[in-house]
Amino acid sequence: MKTSRRKFLATALSGGAAIAALPHAAHAQFLNAPRHGLPGTLEERYAKLDAILKQPVFKRELFHDPVIIESVELLVNGKQYLCRVRSKDGHEGISVSNAEQMSVLYPIFVKHIAPFFIGKDARDLEWLITESTIYHNNYKAKGLAIWVPISTIEFAILDMFGKMANLPMGLLISDKIYNHSISVYQANGERGISAEETIEHLKEEVAISKAKAIKFKLGGRMSHIETPPGRSEKLIPLVRKTFGDQMIISADANGSYNVAEAIRIGKLMQQYKYAFFEEPVPFDWYEETKQVADALEIPIAGGEQEPSTHNFRWLVANGGLSIVQQDMFYFGGMVRCMRVARMANAFGKQCIPHISSTGLGYVYMMHFVTAIPNSGPYHEFKEFNNELPYHCATSTLRSDSNGVIRVPTGPGFGVDIDPDFLNQATVLKA
Structure with missing residues (x-):
């Protein structure tokens, strides 16, 4: 019989794994993201999602x-x-x-x-x-x-x-503001360096952002070749040992593995109580993504590269993802991203949108997060844009000592360009 999520959590708490205690409540929010045992038949799930996709997003009536x-x-x-x-x-x-x-x-x-x-x-x-x-x-x-x-x-x-x-952007696509501020996770995008070097860079980045959650890269990106060899297996326990029980940790493979390797790596992540496993296999391997999801208890996240609403529909209806990660730019804007978030929400799944690392992508991401009820507990933070002269009257656009950024509340974008x-x-x- 397949291990239930509740049993998995209990085992993790009481067993002899390397980490003695589960990190704080936000970790449980990730682990409790529903995946197995979706309600209804597949046809009924598709019908429900199709009805959602017909609903308007932009509040034209204003x-x-x-x-x-x-x-x-x-x-x-x-x-x-x-x-x-x-x-x-x-x-x-x-x-x-x-x-x-x-x-x-x-x-x-x-x-x-x-x-x-x-x-x-x-x-x-x-x-x-x-x-x-x-x-x-x-x-x-x-x-x-x-x-x-x-x-x-x-x-x-x-x-x-x-x-x-x-009105701020969020109220143009939603009836209410769900989040006035967001807690960030610090993303590190490096590969090709040692586990020890990655740790040092993560320390430096977290010192700036004050983030209480982090994400780093696994594997070799859309291939099965990792440099240096064995980096992932070494890094997964080392990050937990370095940052302790209270840090929320996740990792992104960018499609580095086949199904068997993804399951092996995912089980190691489970042992060290990671929050989610992003893109374990190539992003357009939909059936394989579901195979990995079915074999693991750690939530599977994905969608950064996905250009198709219809493919997200398949992933949600078939339980391929616990967390959808559509990108504000790559997926075509807030209207399309909202449709995906709504589909995910219909089956209790989280939305943690991906952000682009240039321009002011994280500001658009924050506005979007204000408008959805199923946002995850932490959202991606990569870098500040120090080349573009701008002013924001309602937010510093910088994370505070608790790793929290206040979302701009001014009209529209809420940021004025010089x-x-x-x-x-x-x-x-x-």
């Missing part, structure tokens, strides 16, 4: 008159890419894009995405997002190529609407 988009501009200043949307009646919204991706994708933004939005009613945001994938046959490039440009425009439109209604920086930017043309 805006009674048409808001016709007059211009969509992509600005570049140094390494920073920003989008400026203006309406015919003088409203304006600004977004900060993922600079790393936009430096490559800007021709698609300028030629294949932005022109579709001109002259359209911005209140039809959900329809615009869908139809922009048909324009110029953009659906043939689904993935980062179109979703980063589309999300960049969506964020600017939401900023514009937030300023018009004097006007001189915008005036000095170049408008990219087709």
